[in-house]
Amino acid sequence: MTVHELDLAGITDSGLRADYLKSSRLFREIGRGRFLGRYMFPAAKRPYFDVFFSFVCYVDDLVDDVNRSTEVRAQRLDEWERAYLAAVKGETLEVEGPPSGDQETDSALSRALVHMMRTWDLPYDRVPEFIQAQREALTTYEYATYDDLDGFLQSVTLLPATWINGLFEPLSAEAEELCKHTITAFQLLDFIWDVQEDLELGRLYLPVEHLTKFGLDRGDLIREVGSGYTSDAVRELMKFEIERARKHLDAGRSWGRTLHPTSRKFVELDIQTHQAMVTDLVKDDYAFFNKPKKGIGFNSAVMVPRTAAAAARAAKVNRQAERDGYRIRRPYSPDAL
Structure with a gap:
């Protein structure tokens, strides 16, 4: 994602722009070949495309991470959901101790996703339903x-x-x-x-x-x-x-x-x-x-x-x-x- 694409999308808030950019970098890292699909959309829509697919790939990777126990993966889903619910309310996520890289990513992606779904009139209140289904699939x-x-x-x-x-x-x-x-x-x-x-x-x-x-x-x-x-x-x-x-x-x-x-x-x-x-x-x-x-x-x-x-x-x-x-x-x- 480029700042020019964010300009074309009309996303001007500096904090939100940083969240979108971080989400796009994440998508590039974990989205495999799907990242190339962004270039088939108008430049102004690419920030939204990046955030949505980053979210889907990120949650899938949390569930499928074989290097972590089922219990840790369930905990990570809980942490991501808390970050998302905080973003919905416009609140800062409360964490104990200095935030980890995971928590920073959770919060940035959550804030961008809430904005993306509100922009496109999507049911952002149903995201926890999706997370619960992923939680059940874990076991x-x-x-x-x-x-x-x-x-x-x-x-x-x-x-x-x-x-x-x-x-x-x-x-x-x-x-x-x-x-x-x-x-x-x-x-x-x-x-x-x-x-x-x-x-x-x-x-x-x-x-x-x-x-x-x-x-x-x-x-x-x-x-x-x-x-x-x-x-x-x-x-x-x-x-x-x-x-x-x-x-x-x-x-x-x-x-x-x-x-x-x-x-x-x-x-x-x-x-x-x-x-x-x-x-x-x-x-x-x-x-x-x-x-x-x-x-x-x-x-x-x-x-x-x-x-x-x-x-x-x-x-x-x-x-x-x-x-x-x-x-x-x-x-x-x-x-x-």
Whole structure:
């Protein structure tokens, strides 16, 4: 993020600008290839994009930090929530002793996120609901049924998805439902792609009832995935899971067309990225599961040319939108109320 982008966004308060800049640097560090997506938006919207995705990635990393015990991770979620609630009230977070780097980051990100959500009329009061769902996920190591997994999807995955849909400026009422299909597909594909990594971390996001359907159990997946050999049963299971995800991907494929033109290229590229995941997963009779590899992102070799092309097309779309009178909304200010 640059000070020029903050100027274009109309964010003038020096303390808030520092919070946005810190959040953007955090996003660059932990956002993996997703950070490149910011360049598909008008410069004035990038500060808001950075803060939102920094928040999502930051909380995910708190939950998934295997270098910390479950108890410490739960404590970190509690600390972040306290910082957020203080930011909502406009209060300074009370801490014992000198603030740590974690506490400083919690507070800066929280203040920027509250401002971002108020600016875009998003339900900032529901953020603690998302944190509670993450807290519950900390001690959930498998899901017996798809209905059980759907509870995770609704609260951890789709709740923030509806917020990003608002940032993308939907033009029709159907945008939210299409968003939910698309983001559900993304999450299910991530579960399939990361199945070996998740198992090594003690977690399984494929419903146990699906394994049973193919005569498998958790131990079978632990033994086979990544071993260089996968049985017909495992391949049939993965085919079943991929098809479920693909149906959601197809159902939400028109999401971009229901959004403001300045948001479409990012969404279209994200869909292409996950379609590339499907291609890799099924290639050579599901050989991927013999030796799983790192995920596909905007900065991966297969996507870099498409990312560059999407950014170039987005720049043209954004310039045209501005010529046609498009302007970013005015930032939230309590003085304007």
